[in-house]
Amino acid sequence: MLFLREFSKSAELSKLIIQIPCLNEQKTLPITLADLPRQVEGFDTVEWLVIDDGSVDDTAKVAAENGVDHIISLTHNQGLARAFMTGIETALKLGADVIVNTDADNQYDASCIPDLVRPILEKRALIVVGARPISEIEHFSPLKKILQRFGSWTVKLASDTTVADAPSGFRAIHRDAAVQLNVFNRYTYTLETIIQAGRRNIPITSVPIRVNGDLRPSRLVKSIPSYVRHSLITIARIFIVYSPLRFFTTIAAILAIPGILMILRFLYKYMIGEGSGNIQSLVLSSALIALAGIIAVSGVLAELIAVNRRLLEEIKIKQLQQQLGTERQPIQSGLTKLKRGLAK
Helix, strand or coil: CHHHHHHCCCCCCCEEEEEEEECCCCCCHHHHHHHCCCCCCCCCEEEEEEEECCCCCCHHHHHHHCCCCEEEECCCCCCHHHHHHHHHHHHHHCCCCEEEECCCCCCECHHHHHHHHHHHHCCCCCEEEEECCHHHCCCCCHHHHHHHHHHHHHHHHHHCCCCCCCCCCCEEEEHHHHCCCCCCCCCCCHHHHHHHHHHCCCCEEEEECCECCCCCCCCCCCCHHHHHHHHHHHHHHHHHHHCHHHHHHHHHHHHHHHHHHHHHHHHHHHHCCCHHHCHHHHHHHHHHHHHHHHHHHHHHHHHHHHHHHHHHHHHHHHHHHHHHCCCCCCHHHHHHHHHHHHHC
């Protein structure tokens, strides 16, 4: 706990903003808003923020009629990830100390919000993800449940975190973590933000939450084949962006190992006088090894590009911190002190 006490020398938390990205949610939004709290223990103020992602219905009007404090209307549909990040940036500018993100379809039980923010209030984490009881959700197909678990396992592998339900969008984010998030994927933000937290050493945890009944079909899961395709593309992109050297060297090894084995086989045959009939294996193995070398070099180049991207991200974070007046002791420095304190 040494790190979080040192890192949180700023004023006590006072404002909680609950943000809801929306796309044509005029029917479900009133149900979601009716369950949202106006008071949460540990905060002086609780405000609501709706991000209208280019809706063609009366989502913004319904939000205003139901007492939403802040409404951001995007000119056109930009995708869930962009709407999420627009909400994060807006909430920071509005002075939020903690931001809770939830869905407009009332999937997540709003009464769990106090549980969601508690690890932040207790200075145990800066990001908290609500873990749904996946196996108990009736409207999730068996394949979707498998993909949900696979996504969590992939994120755990790529980020060295232990978040139980990585695809969950019900999460609480402290302002010091929020300024460091930057989503590249247009499809969804859930997996990428956790990987960023893990790679930036931002303390992250998960808590069990409850879910409500299904009000409408999922916008992300238009069909199982589409969901599988998008999930696999997202996972592959995560590894390419955040672990390019590991990704490309793994592929290179997969190609090189058969090539090496075939060369060894050819040499063995040649030594015993049977090499004349195995020239094709030698040609194929040479091609595989050459291709593996090209891919390995691509991995090195991608890693160098990733380093440059991280430097640009650091510059952007510094600029945002200066704009918000929230620049504080770096999280990495705090973690170093924590490790030293534990070592003693």
